[in-house]
Amino acid sequence: AMNNILKAYFNEINHRGGIYGRKLELVTLFLPDDQKLHAQQIETWLAEQQVFSLLSTFLPGAETKLSEITRALNIPLVGPFTLFPSATFSQDRQTFYLYPGLTEQMQILLHFVTQQTLQAKPQLAILYPQQGSLDAFLSGIRQTSRERHWAKPLEIALGTESTTQLIGHLKKAAVDLVIFLGDERQTGEFLKTAADENWVPYILGSGMLA
Numbered sequence: 001a002m003n004n005i006l007k008a009y010f011n012e013i014n015h016r017g018g019i020y021g022r023k024l025e026l027v028t029l030f031l032p033d034d035q036k037l038h039a040q041q042i043e044t045w046l047a048e049q050q051v052f053s054l055l056s057t058f059l060p061g062a063e064t065k066l067s068e069i070t071r072a073l074n075i076p077l078v079g080p081f082t083l084f085p086s087a088t089f090s091q092d093r094q095t096f097y098l099y100p101g102l103t104e105q106m107q108i109l110l111h112f113v114t115q116q117t118l119q120a121k122p123q124l125a126i127l128y129p130q131q132g133s134l135d136a137f138l139s140g141i142r143q144t145s146r147e148r149h150w151a152k153p154l155e156i157a158l159g160t161e162s163t164t165q166l167i168g169h170l171k172k173a174a175v176d177l178v179i180f181l182g183d184e185r186q187t188g189e190f191l192k193t194a195a196d197e198n199w200v201p202y203i204l205g206s207g208m209l210a
Helices: 002-015 035-049 063-073 102-116 135-147 163-172 184-196
Strands: 124-128 154-157 177-180 202-204
Touching: 035 063, 102 135, 102 177, 102 202, 124 135, 154 163, 163 184, 177 184, 184 202
Parallel strands: 124 154, 124 177, 177 202
Antiparallel strands: none
């Protein structure tokens, strides 16, 4: 879908005469799931295509390596979709972040939902995948909770208990606000089980994880 949107946008620019009279050509690289193969494939592809700039990349878990490659080749990386924008982006003159990361997204959603609907001090639970490092994210949400004088959030790794057991645990703890960071399958299972158990907390998630 994103590829089609970018194609349409490039076509519109070219129809208007391009940029300073030069037409844009969109070339796309789809990578395999195995992240060990990404670096070599990206470097080879960039050399073969003679790419001027990378646009709207989405490589969860490989963002740091991608930034290293673009810096080495002196190729701009514009608007990468990433859950965790680098804290050192101001020192990276090749990468231009246009979108907030996961921590910022959730902080904004927490502010909105508590301002609009919830009680002043909800009980928050953070449900996150076991793989991958989310230390910076968890630290950011803990800080938000402390600033708002909320109770300490429950932090539970997905897969450590069945979905039914997990929801029973959350209900017993009187959780009324959930940050859910599972994938599409886990999200669907969690929502269905919550409905079956007649449990209706506010659930916040990121479309970038689905």
